[in-house]
Amino acid sequence: MKKTIGLGLAALALSAGAALAQQKSVTVAVSIPAATHGWTGGVVYHAEETAKLLEKGYPGLKVIVKTSPNGAAQANALEDLMTQKVDALVVLPFNSDELTNPVREVKKRGTFITVVDRGLKDPAIQDVYVAGNNPEFGRVAGKYFVDNLKSGNVVVFRGIPTVIDEERVSNFEKALEGSGVKVIDKQYANWNRDDAFRVMQDFLQKHPKIDAVWASDDDMALGVMEAIRQSKREDVKFVLGGAGMKEMIKRVMDGDKMIPADVSYPPSMISTAMGVTAAHFYSNAPMRGTYVLNAQLITKENAKEHYFPNSPF
């Protein structure tokens, strides 16, 4: 159903007649991390595609996408934005510590604020919050192991010690309770491919029988698979990552037995955030609130819906 439309987001747009009659002029600034990692590369791609489509769909709408290489640069970028007329800011903050005050300053000027993914320290600043569902991300992954592995030994990759990571892992383990699936080891690998490669090498040395791997992230899954390949071990039945990297979705689509599924944490959530922000200005539907997007199990059946071949991620 969805993928019938070309690139990125097909605009959430006002019927042109009504909008022109209003002669509206709305500027939405989008402040996001630069494409320094795979996932943020996807964010940049979807933000730029969506900006074009929204501008086409909403007469009078101008969307400015600004990428920043780090938190300090993003804070500066927000300061620069304040010299312009900006009606709304959609911001995916590098981190809460550096960005909470800069976003608060933008808010004080009457700007509508939409925060994406990583929350600010003071939620009162935001008008809209769009985020993934981290507890569900762990739960969906855990359920996949229970339903498909049924019983066996699993090693678990953690990301960086954060609330997000804790929510994911604790719910993964809760989903396994009472099943025959056993977590025999878990380590942090910083959502990083190389770190995951090294951790998986250790796991393979320590554990003679590993039935499946919860890599919990597609970048880490790539490192895990490389370690398995080099070890020539054949006991690992499958690796479950997470996020929706296009290489992994392609494998799922193609029926790759090592990558039979993925769990979504889509960088295209920036498109959702931009869409509901534009709708705030071009509709009477209430939009202020918190929109938590589902973590979806991606299998061969629905993989096409999650595949963006033109995205870098």
Add this chain to the structure above:
Amino acid sequence: MKKTIGLGLAALALSAGAALAQQKSVTVAVSIPAATHGWTGGVVYHAEETAKLLEKGYPGLKVIVKTSPNGAAQANALEDLMTQKVDALVVLPFNSDELTNPVREVKKRGTFITVVDRGLKDPAIQDVYVAGNNPEFGRVAGKYFVDNLKSGNVVVFRGIPTVIDEERVSNFEKALEGSGVKVIDKQYANWNRDDAFRVMQDFLQKHPKIDAVWASDDDMALGVMEAIRQSKREDVKFVLGGAGMKEMIKRVMDGDKMIPADVSYPPSMISTAMGVTAAHFYSNAPMRGTYVLNAQLITKENAKEHYFPNSPF
């Protein structure tokens, strides 16, 4: 910003060119309670306005709005819908008990399900859930009393004993903690104007000094005000209702001292739900998830944004 556009929701619509190229055909059914109460009257109004605007904005989209006078009738209406090709169902269920299974049957046919306001017994059925924020509804109201009454005696009106009511009232009381505002009495009045009239008569007889009333609902606020009027008492400084009934919003706009504010729980959330459902079919932005709309304090400053003179509510 928002109210510049005519009636109801201004469509969340795809740019016409892109949609025509796709020759899409999408049918969205909207199943809602008939206008048996003020709030549901508002739901019907906004659903019908939004249906027109979405059909205008999204080429190939057909929206069927079906109202039902009670839960059993709504269950039957869903059964009838299944004889047609329906791609999505937006449903505001009369109640969870009677509607959970009928909606599950619709889901089994591959229909995209958006649930509004009152949840089903099994949340796994829904693709999208759009709801008001009941804890915040109480918190915002409580904060209003702390900020504006500062100290004094307050009587509290409860609705019907439900989770919603409990969330609202407990958070209201939590917001008062440590302040000089004291709840001297509270009673259920079933979100009903006549019941609230009678309860307020009792309160006025029992309590020689009432500084303000948390009616917690606009229908109840009307009953409360009638009881105060008949009593000729002059100690009550203001009444705070809730929901966003147009008569109350008008009073807020006009600077009525007895109704200085309101707290939103907008029937137009049906428009939000219909908009994000249509966006699921006409965009690549992920839309599956839970969208909890803010309970907003409505004051003279922002009342216009919440005023729909053509709505029955």
